[in-house]
Amino acid sequence: MRESSPSLAGLRQRIARLTADGGLKSRRSEGWLASGHARFDEALGGGLMIGRTHEFFAADALDATSAAAFAALIALRTPGKAPLIWLRTSDAGKRCGHIYAPGIAELGGDPDRLLLVEAADPKMLLACANDAIRCAGSAAVIVESWGKFPLLDLTAGRRLALGARDAGTTLLMLRLNAAPAPSVAETRWSVAAAASRELEANAPGAPAFDLELLRWRGGPAGMRWRLDWNHDENCFGDPALSGALLPLPARRAMASHGAAAA
């Protein structure tokens, strides 16, 4: 970890000595949630660190789906059957829609891995999140909240972060319709929908995301990426410019006709 000044490094060392288990500096993580996009992962030293908190802010209320899908896809990319625990409040379905498992299946994710938990209010949501991250064996825990989340202050955030670190679970905070604010998260992202690559007959293409790294504890922030999701390879990739690549879906109509004919 690069330190911005020697005095800050000294302070961190002091804090590390004070807390018996070493505070946030002692790393027990065993890897990263990688995106599959080489440059993205390299810039972050491997991806989103496991055992840490990562925050995803939707750039706009309308980008809620993009933020949610990005968090879900990066967690569901991991091989195996480890469940993805998704905590939301019961009014979330009305605000940004119900999580639609056939849509997740079409993105290449396995909906059977999803465990949906609906809490009645934000207070209960936080209590359940605290339990969920202390339980090892999940692919990730997504906590979805809408608007300001006054209960999630620095103390509550640190409690979550410590729980995630001790159990080695990853907490993905999905903050929809909220402005980024200081927190103990390892990384903080702003996610927006990006225009997709055009397919034949002006059809929208694969999901595309505009990402901005707002903060990173382990390095410089401010990087931007535009990624699109390739469900065949089960990874994020570079969006090809419109027309720059031979449009793969030239086969689309043919394929379906062929199937019908066969």
Next chain:
Amino acid sequence: MRLASVDTAALAVGLRVGMPLADARAQVGDLLVVAHDPVLDQDWLDRLAQGCARYTPLVALDAPDGLILDIAGAEHLFDGEAGLVADIDMRFTRLGMTLRHALGPTADAARALARYQARPAPDEDSAIRRLPVAALELDAEATTALVRAGLKTIGDLASRPMANLAARFGAGAAMALRRILGDAPSPLDPRITPPPVAAERRFAEPLGSTAHATQVLAELAAEAIDILTGRGKGGRHFRATFFRSDGLARTIAIETGHPTRDAGLVMRLFAERLDGLADPLDPGFGFDMIRLAVPRLETLGASQLKLEGGAARAANEGAAMDELADRLATRLGRHRVRRFRPTDTHIPEQAQLELPAIDAPAPLPWQTPEPGEPPTRPFHLFDPPQPIEVIAEVPDGPPQRFRWRRAFHAVRRYEGPERIAAEWWRRRDNGGLTRDYYRVEDAQGRRFWLFRHGLYDEKPDPRWYIHGVFA
């Protein structure tokens, strides 16, 4: 307004059930009137029945004001029938209830004796024979007819051929008579079926603290799990009933997603439930009995001891996940922790089921994505779909612009229509319109799923809706 029920003091001054309230007020100046609430009455009867579970597991409600207890084989625990009745009497009196009881060879006989017993009799059989014909509970006309015919008691009726009674008053009357006499079976419909495994503990001195009660519950859990181990079963439901010395009882239940024999897990779930109770467990004057029942069992093989290594660790993590799901379901309610399951239908909002994770639905295969194709189903689905205002070509052009949640979106790219017709057995009614779905992308790059509800030849002015948002 009329009186629905009166107490002994009111009876003494001449008030009767069914009397107009104004008359009653005229008779008694300082009359205390309470509004009649049948729901609360039923609730109270249910609570009393729950408290009676201390005598026997077979307790049936006899609405609106009766309870039937099957005490066969249970009375010796209270020094015989008299002891049991005395115990019930004591507890119900303490609750301020006036009790009228009877013991009988069958449920219907006991019920008739309790409700219609007129004169004392030397033995059970003659007591039943001396019951008035009203005990048959025929309609008022039939009862009057019987009395006019000189048949005043059950005994009178029983001495005559049953066929005549059936011919004159219907088979129901003959059946009721045979039931009271014990010639026909009168099965009890118990409020709760007795559990296959139960452990209980009674205390000479009531327990005053909830903490102590929880400790006893842990011991009972260990006992019940011993029984389960012997049978090779695991419990899915556990039901703890705390009987208070004043006759009431409180039941706390938990359930698990997989059969378990882990006493620690059971107690953790109980602790979770007890912590989350809106009205905490109140010992009142103390608990004098605690029972732990396991109403639902499933086969569970012997478990392997923990081993160091990858497989064991994965199994442990799986178990930890199951426990987490159980704990969250215990805290939030079983319907709030869910898993997804596909259903075989084209109607988008019916294509997935969200089932309680605790029921552990078996996974079914999902639709796999077409290689090279963008997803055709959204990530978020609105159910019900939200109406939008759309500018589109008539009759079946794609949307050009639309307004959703007070914001305008200009459509840059679209694909469609994907035509989804209603199921053929619904097409006739109004809900059976064809939907034309369009996948559209707006100028900001957001992808939406819109549909027109109805074709122009089905409906003059079909409405547009947004059904979902794509990633």
